[in-house]
Amino acid sequence: MNEEKRTIKTGFMDALPLAIAIGAYGLSYGVLATQANFSLVGIVAMSLLVFSGSLQMVTVGMLTAGGSLVSVLITSVLLNLRNLLYGAALAEGLAPAKKWRWLLSFGVSDESFVLGSSRFKEYGPDPLYFGIVVVTFYIAWIFSSLIGGLIGNQVDPQKWGLDLAFPITFVAILISDLTEKPAIATALTATILAIGLEYFMPGNEFTIIITGVLAPFVGLYLKRRSQKC
Amino acid sequence: MLNRWILIGLLSVSTYISRIIGVEIMAGREMNPTLRLYFNYVPVGVISALIIKQILVPVDRGLVISFPILIACLSTAIAVKKIKKFLPSVVFGAIIGFLTRYFFT
Numbered sequence: 501m502n503e504e505k506r507t508i509k510t511g512f513m514d515a516l517p518l519a520i521a522i523g524a525y526g527l528s529y530g531v532l533a534t535q536a537n538f539s540l541v542g543i544v545a546m547s548l549l550v551f552s553g554s555l556q557m558v559t560v561g562m563l564t565a566g567g568s569l570v571s572v573l574i575t576s577v578l579l580n581l582r583n584l585l586y587g588a589a590l591a592e593g594l595a596p597a598k599k600w601r602w603l604l605s606f607g608v609s610d611e612s613f614v615l616g617s618s619r620f621k622e623y624g625p626d627p628l629y630f631g632i633v634v635v636t637f638y639i640a641w642i643f644s645s646l647i648g649g650l651i652g653n654q655v656d657p658q659k660w661g662l663d664l665a666f667p668i669t670f671v672a673i674l675i676s677d678l679t680e681k682p683a684i685a686t687a688l689t690a691t692i693l694a695i696g697l698e699y700f701m702p703g704n705e706f707t708i709i710i711t712g713v714l715a716p717f718v719g720l721y722l723k724r725r726s727q728k729c
Numbered sequence: 730m731l732n733r734w735i736l737i738g739l740l741s742v743s744t745y746i747s748r749i750i751g752v753e754i755m756a757g758r759e760m761n762p763t764l765r766l767y768f769n770y771v772p773v774g775v776i777s778a779l780i781i782k783q784i785l786v787p788v789d790r791g792l793v794i795s796f797p798i799l800i801a802c803l804s805t806a807i808a809v810k811k812i813k814k815f816l817p818s819v820v821f822g823a824i825i826g827f828l829t830r831y832f833f834t
């Protein structure tokens with residue numbers, strides 16, 4: 501098997517558990533969007549063009565609750581702030597794609613960031629891998645949105661344990677990354693920060709970006725200190 | 730109805746801009762070693778936060794721990810440490826979480 505085929509296979513296999521979770525999420529989105537009086541074309545169009553699970557869920561939730569267009573847009577800006585951080589962290593790994601970066605950037609999200617950054621850390625820049633991951637997620641998201649819109653509320657993702665796929669896949673990736681003390685300290689700091697932020701502001705949209713910005717300083721400090729010793 | 734289409738259009742543009750800015754600003758630049766080291770730890774911080782947000786479920790302005798998710802995460806962590814294989818560990822964690830939810834909630 502040549503290198504490209506191996507990368508495609510690895511990307512697809514790595515993406516599969518998360519694609520199942522994305523599918524479950526997409527079903528829920530389709531169902532909720534139907535309840536928010538979106539047409540089937542509108543449901544699928546939003547998934548095709550926006551391709552952001554959390555943002556789309558929040559949007560239909562706010563519209564159902566009577567939120568205005570302006571309030572949805574302001575919320576979307578806040579929700580999208582973390583994409584800046586993800587994009588900056590992924591930039592080096594996507595650099596060889598040159599002008600294709602414009603297309604690959606469309607796939608920057610929580611899940612693709614987790615898999616992409618883990619891959620780049622171990623194997624260096626790999627836009628093909630990232631592309632395969634994004635395409636797998638995109639297909640899962642579009643089709644599950646469509647099915648969710650078609651079947652209404654006849655499927656409960658929780659009942660089938662589909663909601664478990666996200667956190668356990670993240671844990672499997674995280675544990676594999678904790679190979680040195682600075683990384684472990686970063687994870688512990690992030691855990692404490694995230695718990696604190698969620699405790700004082702339950703369900704807020706800033707936990708990820710604040711934790712993602714602050715916790716790495718601990719890892720950076722410890723790594724620098726060990727290099728000096 | 731027109732408002733819905735305008736909203737979809739605006740959301741797609743604003744989301745894409747947020748995605749491309751980070752990638753393009755850093756693209757083609759020689760990254761400062763300190764910044765590179767910093768970004769090395771960003772995924773660990775972000776993934777940890779994402780996991781916590783899945784375990785702690787906001788309910789009525791308070792927080793509730795989802796024990797099926799917590800136990801599934803712990804089982805997966807132990808499995809990864811013991812068997813050192815990604816997919817079997819994920820499957821193991823999912824089964825444990827599913828059984829926890831089925832029998833104890």
